[in-house]
Amino acid sequence: PDKCGIDILPQNEYNDIKHVIAVMSGKGGVGKSSVSALVALSLANKGYQVGVLDADITGPSIPKMFGVSGVPQHDENVMYAKMTEKGIKIMSLNLLLENEDQPVIWRGPIIAGAVKQFWTDVAWGKVDFMVVDLPPGTGDVPLTVMQSLPLDGVIIVTSPQDLANMVVRKAVNMVNHMNIPVLGFVENMSYLRCPDCGKEIKVFGESHAASLATSMGLRLLENLPIDPALAELSDAGQIEKYDRELFKGLDDIIINRVTS
Numbered sequence: 001p002d003k004c005g006i007d008i009l010p011q012n013e014y015n016d017i018k019h020v021i022a023v024m025s026g027k028g029g030v031g032k033s034s035v036s037a038l039v040a041l042s043l044a045n046k047g048y049q050v051g052v053l054d055a056d057i058t059g060p061s062i063p064k065m066f067g068v069s070g071v072p073q074h075d076e077n078v079m080y081a082k083m084t085e086k087g088i089k090i091m092s093l094n095l096l097l098e099n100e101d102q103p104v105i106w107r108g109p110i111i112a113g114a115v116k117q118f119w120t121d122v123a124w125g126k127v128d129f130m131v132v133d134l135p136p137g138t139g140d141v142p143l144t145v146m147q148s149l150p151l152d153g154v155i156i157v158t159s160p161q162d163l164a165n166m167v168v169r170k171a172v173n174m175v176n177h178m179n180i181p182v183l184g185f186v187e188n189m190s191y192l193r194c195p196d197c198g199k200e201i202k203v204f205g206e207s208h209a210a211s212l213a214t215s216m217g218l219r220l221l222e223n224l225p226i227d228p229a230l231a232e233l234s235d236a237g238q239i240e241k242y243d244r245e246l247f248k249g250l251d252d253i254i255i256n257r258v259t260s
């Protein structure tokens, strides 16, 4: 390991994972898991092989949004990633819990160890883009992921309420410290579009995302609206049916920045 403790884990013989992108937020509830899922979906819709490594056990889970459940198949060597209807591969601690309502009463380092095993002991097969949904904040699990997975970049998800807060800067500083490129910000829940007149209502006030991003030398990649359809489809396990054009180029940025 070097001075940041970076000790990138090798891939196992089952896997050919080309690029890894992590999705991070300063705090919970800003829509980080939703953005992870939507990034995965938009890349899959472009024909790429996509995996989602769910390292966030705090929120409504990635498996739930994609409607996958049940303990993954395994043999003595590996566990096989679950497949969604669209062929997105998924692994999550939530799949391994008998009852998703149970809290995971493991300490951070134990969870971090489990997340490492999602890299070393899971058969993902061929993956062009692996999206890692990190838990909110800058704790053990994000640190372990940054130290042990070969991250090509990190997307920071914020909400308008979030931005006055130090937590976003903390997250960015952590990624910078680990010498991993920050691809930029995605501001979620930026506005609500009135279904009658089409006007954008700034529920949480004017956005500071662009100026915050600029002050850190970063880009605001996207402003996502509050969309009840997204919440409904996620709750129903059908996020793959969400067909609104969202990432006007975020996926291109990912593809270009990460593969160049």
Ligand code: ADP
Pocket (backbone or CB within 6 Å): 025, 027, 028, 029, 030, 031, 032, 033, 034, 035, 059, 060, 188, 189, 224, 225, 226, 227, 228, 230, 231, 232, 234, 235
């Ligand atoms: P986080 O991962 O940051 O904790 P989630 O992605 O789990 O946040 O989102 C929290 C809740 O908000 C979920 O119920 C999700 O469906 C909902 N949500 C997230 N983003 C949006 C959005 N843009 N429009 C509507 N609901 C959203």
